[in-house]
Each structure stands twice: as C-alpha cells, then as structure tokens.
Amino acid sequence: MTAPGTRADAPAGDTDDLDVEEALALVREGHRESRDDGTDDGPGQVSNPSPRPAGERPAERHRATPWTRAREIAARAARGQGPKGAGGAPTGARRAPVSVPLGDALGLVLAAPLDALTDLPSFDTSAMDGWAVAGPGPWQVREEGVLAGHAQPEPLTDGEAVRIATGARIPADTTAVLRTEHGRIDAQGRLHTTRDMLHGQDIRPRGQECRSGDQLLPVGTLITPAVLGLAAAAGYDTVTVVPRPRVEVLVLGDELLTEGLPHDGLIRDALGPMLPPWLRALGADVVAVRRIGDDARALRKAVTGSKADLIVTTGGTAAGPVDHVHPILERIGAELLVDGVKVRPGHPMLLARVTDHQHLVGLPGNPLAAVSGLLTLAEPLLRTLAAHPAPEPYTLPLGEAVQGHPYDTRLIPVVLRGDHATPLHYNGPAMLRGIAAADALAVVPPGGTRQGEEAELLDLPWATAGIGVCFT
Ligand SMILES: Nc1nc2c(c(=O)[nH]1)N[C@H]1C(S)=C(S)[C@@H](COP(=O)(O)OP(=O)(O)OC[C@H]3O[C@@H](n4cnc5c(N)ncnc54)[C@H](O)[C@@H]3O)O[C@H]1N2
Numbered sequence: 001m002t003a004p005g006t007r008a009d010a011p012a013g014d015t016d017d018l019d020v021e022e023a024l025a026l027v028r029e030g031h032r033e034s035r036d037d038g039t040d041d042g043p044g045q046v047s048n049p050s051p052r053p054a055g056e057r058p059a060e061r062h063r064a065t066p067w068t069r070a071r072e073i074a075a076r077a078a079r080g081q082g083p084k085g086a087g088g089a090p091t092g093a094r095r096a097p098v099s100v101p102l103g104d105a106l107g108l109v110l111a112a113p114l115d116a117l118t119d120l121p122s123f124d125t126s127a128m129d130g131w132a133v134a135g136p137g138p139w140q141v142r143e144e145g146v147l148a149g150h151a152q153p154e155p156l157t158d159g160e161a162v163r164i165a166t167g168a169r170i171p172a173d174t175t176a177v178l179r180t181e182h183g184r185i186d187a188q189g190r191l192h193t194t195r196d197m198l199h200g201q202d203i204r205p206r207g208q209e210c211r212s213g214d215q216l217l218p219v220g221t222l223i224t225p226a227v228l229g230l231a232a233a234a235g236y237d238t239v240t241v242v243p244r245p246r247v248e249v250l251v252l253g254d255e256l257l258t259e260g261l262p263h264d265g266l267i268r269d270a271l272g273p274m275l276p277p278w279l280r281a282l283g284a285d286v287v288a289v290r291r292i293g294d295d296a297r298a299l300r301k302a303v304t305g306s307k308a309d310l311i312v313t314t315g316g317t318a319a320g321p322v323d324h325v326h327p328i329l330e331r332i333g334a335e336l337l338v339d340g341v342k343v344r345p346g347h348p349m350l351l352a353r354v355t356d357h358q359h360l361v362g363l364p365g366n367p368l369a370a371v372s373g374l375l376t377l378a379e380p381l382l383r384t385l386a387a388h389p390a391p392e393p394y395t396l397p398l399g400e401a402v403q404g405h406p407y408d409t410r411l412i413p414v415v416l417r418g419d420h421a422t423p424l425h426y427n428g429p430a431m432l433r434g435i436a437a438a439d440a441l442a443v444v445p446p447g448g449t450r451q452g453e454e455a456e457l458l459d460l461p462w463a464t465a466g467i468g469v470c471f472t
C-alpha cells in the first residue's frame with residue numbers, strides 16, 4: 001500500500017498513504033467544492049469524487065463516515081434509552097454503579113453525590129500554634145498544653161491561657177487564639193499580646209466548611225486526587241462510582257512475534273504492548289489481551305464468549321483473504337455503526353454493536369492507523385461508558401504546513417512547543433516513530449493546514465497527566 005507517487009525527498013511517511021491520483025489531487029489548487037456525500041466534515045474539503053483512491057471498493061467511499069461524525073456516533077453508541085445515570089445522561093450500555101474503596105477510585109466518576117457525613121471541621125479547632133486565651137490579657141498560662149488529637153481540654157476561665165497546637169480542640173470559653181509569634185511571656189510567667197486582638201481570631205468554628213448532609217460534589221464529578229482528599233476528610237471510606245468499562249483486546253495476525261527480532265517475514269506485535277496501557281489511560285479496565293492469529297473460528301469464539309463492555313480487535317479490518325472481522329461480525333448479527341471513516345491513517349476502522357451492552361471497535365493493523373482508530377472510536381465510546389466529560393476542544397497554530405488528504409481528515413503527530421504545534425515526520429500508517437515522540441495529534445482537514453493556521457489538537461493522555469494516570 002505504499003504510494004507509488006511518494007517522493008524520495010518527502011518527509012518519511014508524510015505521503016505514503018496516498019496513491020498517484022490522490023497526490024495529484026493534492027496539488028490541484030482551487031478544487032474546493034462541496035463533497036461527494038454532501039456531509040460536512042470541517043472546513044476546506046476538496047470534493048471532486050474522482051479519482052477514487054486505489055485499493056478501495058467503490059461502495060466503500062459511500063459507507064465511510066466523516067471523522068467528526070464517527071466520533072459523535074462512537075460517543076453516543078454506548079448511550080441508550082435507559083434510566084438516567086451520572087451526569088444526567090441515560091446509562092445505556094453503562095454498567096450499574098459500584099462502591100469502591102477510596103484507593104481504587106482515582107479517575108472514576110461519582111455515581112452518587114458526595115454529601116458530607118460530618119460537619120467540617122467537626123469541632124472548634126485552632127488555626128494556629130500559640131495560646132488559647134479567655135478574655136483580655138495578660139493571661140496566666142496553664143501548665144499543660146493541648147495537642148491535636150487529644151481529648152476535650154478543660155474550659156478556660158477569664159484571664160487564663162493554654163498552649164495550643166494547630167488542629168487541637170479549642171477549650172470551652174476560649175475567646176481567641178494568640179499566635180506564638182504574637183505573644184510574650186514576662187518574668188512572672190504571664191502572657192502578653194504584642195498585637196491588637198480580635199474576638200474569635202484564629203479559631204476555625206465547627207461546620208465552617210460544611211454541615212453534615214451538605215452536598216460537597218454532584219453526581220458526574222471526576223474523581224481527582226483532590227476529590228479523594230475531600231471524600232476522606234468528609235468521612236468516606238468508599239465512594240459510589242460508575243465502574244471502569246471492561247475492555248478485551250484481541251490481537252489478530254499470524255505474522256506477529258511476541259519477542260525477539262523480526263525475521264522471515266514475521267514482525268513484532270507492536271499493538272499488544274501499546275494498547276492495554278493506552279486503554280487504561282483512557283479509563284478502561286483491560287480484562288484480557290488474547291492473540292487470535294488469523295483464525296476466523298477462534299475470533300468468532302473470542303467475540304461471542306467475551307463478557308467485556310468493549311472488544312477491541314487489531315488487524316483484519318480490510319478486505320484481504322484473512323481479514324475476518326467483517327465476515328464474523330456479519331455472521332453473529334452485529335450491527336455496524338461505523339464501517340470505515342474518512343480519516344488517514346486508519347480509514348478501515350469500524351464500530352459495531354454486538355449486543356445492547358457490548359460494542360466492538362475494529363482497529364486497523366497498521367500501528368499508527370490503530371492509534372487513529374483508538375482516538376476516533378474507542379476514546380469517545382469509553383468516555384461515554386465511564387461517564388467522563390468530553391475534553392474541551394482546543395487549537396494551536398501549526399509550526400509547519402501539513403498537506404491535506406483530498407477527501408479525508410488527517411491525524412498528524414505533533415509536539416507542543418510554546419504557543420504552536422510542530423508536525424512530526426515518520427507519520428506513515430505503519431510507523432510509530434512520530435507518535436512515540438508526540439504530545440498530541442493535530443487534526444488536518446481535507447485541503448490541508450497552512451503554516452500558522454490553527455489546528456484542532458487531540459491530547460495524548462500521558463502528555464498532560466503522566467503515565468498511569470487515568471483521570472483525563
Ligand atoms: N484492498 C485493500 N487493502 C487495504 C486497504 C483497503 O482499503 N483496501 N486498506 C489498507 C489500509 S489503509 C490499512 S490501515 C490496512 C488495514 O488492514 P487490516 O486492518 O486488515 O490489518 P492487517 O492486514 O491485518 O495488517 C495491516 C498491516 O499491519 C501490520 N500489523 C497488524 N497487526 C499488527 C500488530 N499487532 N503490530 C504491528 N503490526 C501489525 C500487518 O503485518 C500489516 O503489515 O489495510 C490496507 N489494505
């Protein structure tokens with residue numbers, strides 16, 4: 001599938017998914033008309049339906065879904081007509097809420113409001129290290145001080161003070177707390193203030209932050225480290241959440257090796273190691289990774305036997321002799337929601353509804369094409385299943401011009417530097433060299449993006465939150 005029209009001096013991978021006719025179409029300026037299927041997939045599309053890219057069946061171009069539409073379909077696919085869940089949306093294919101310990105809740109979404117189980121603070125407490133004092137000074141200082149976590153101290157009498165630590169309980173009848181740095185003890189052992197004092201200063205009264213029963217956070221809140229802290233402070237050991245969607249990965253292809261160097265036409269499986277952590281970063285619980293080879297029967301068994309909410313297959317989406325994904329989906333009566341997307345790389349990607357509670361995303365085998373499918377179809381679907389909010393779209397100017405595909409959106413790995421995004425080379429469908437160095441993918445509409453022109457960006461989960469963090 002490497003394009004015969006690729007120039008030897010072109011940046012590696014930049015045009016290798018284009019054939020001669022497509023490459024010619026790229027240089028035909030001024031052919032920006034309405035597109036072949038009349039749908040709108042962003043600005044500047046070139047729409048002369050002919051020439052048809054080689055390697056596509058005639059019907060394929062009709063079936064293929066525009067990129068933005070495909071993402072919408074994937075986001076909605078998991079939503080049904082069921083009862084309302086977190087965020088007020090119908091729960092659809094989403095599983096019932098579960099209660100999880102705080103330690104397991106990071107990155108999940110609240111399925112029940114977080115109501116305070118106690119007043120906060122739950123007792124009048126000192127905001128500073130110093131003395132609790134009663135009435136105007138000078139004060140006689142009690143011998144024994146009060147520390148945080150200690151039992152309720154004896155009440156103070158007028159003219160009396162007691163050493164107190166930040167967070168300790170305030171004795172009854174205290175009128176203020178005097179900070180250590182604002183007090184002076186005289187030769188007779190009496191405490192004097194060096195500043196004017198206000199009644200009640202540096203005392204945090206019980207219930208200052210909330211009263212028991214107050215709603216601290218609504219349903220649909222993403223559980224961040226700060227939410228975990230608040231939940232613990234408010235008395236929670238467990239929280240009620242939307243469970244992580246369970247995902248099973250089926251790696252297809254007889255040519256794949258799991259170790260060692262490529263040899264004799266066999267290659268290393270790049271997707272088996274890449275997809276599970278990526279899916280986890282998207283909020284999934286990866287329950288299994290199975291290697292199916294090019295065995296149609298094994299694929300059918302794996303799909304029909306899976307209990308996962310989402311099955312992700314790799315490879316076998318095209319029309320080759322051992323591309324079994326379409327035939328198996330047809331045989332088991334799955335409904336194809338997206339059958340090809342107008343995006344490069346990755347256009348043979350697909351989304352099917354296997355049952356009301358189970359979907360399948362078919363990722364193309366070429367590794368960068370698989371990334372494209374992951375972000376186009378799996379990410380929006382998982383986001384809906386996990387009740388995560390959609391990321392706010394954002395754009396940056398491109399540091400270099402990027403050629404557009406004549407009809408399709410392109411996704412190009414970029415690094416983010418200062419206030420612009422610089423496209424990376426080695427972005428061909430079979431290459432991971434560009435994406436491995438990238439911070440984001442730039443969305444390049446048909447017709448291309450000029451240098452300095454704003455492009456929409458899809459962040460890579462680790463670029464903003466780090467590896468292993470999955471609350472984006
Ligand atoms: N007649 C047509 N042929 C092809 C078309 C087409 O439209 N018509 N599309 C091409 C495009 S674009 C892509 S992308 C691929 C998609 O193919 P499949 O999803 O069927 O994937 P495979 O054929 O199984 O593999 C393609 C390629 O990727 C390599 N591969 C597969 N799995 C892995 C893996 N886990 N790790 C690394 N590399 C993998 C595989 O060896 C092939 O080289 O179809 C084109 N053909």
Ligand code: MOO
Binds near residue numbers: 344346366368369429
């Ligand atoms: O160009 Mo395919 O879509 O390699 O991904």
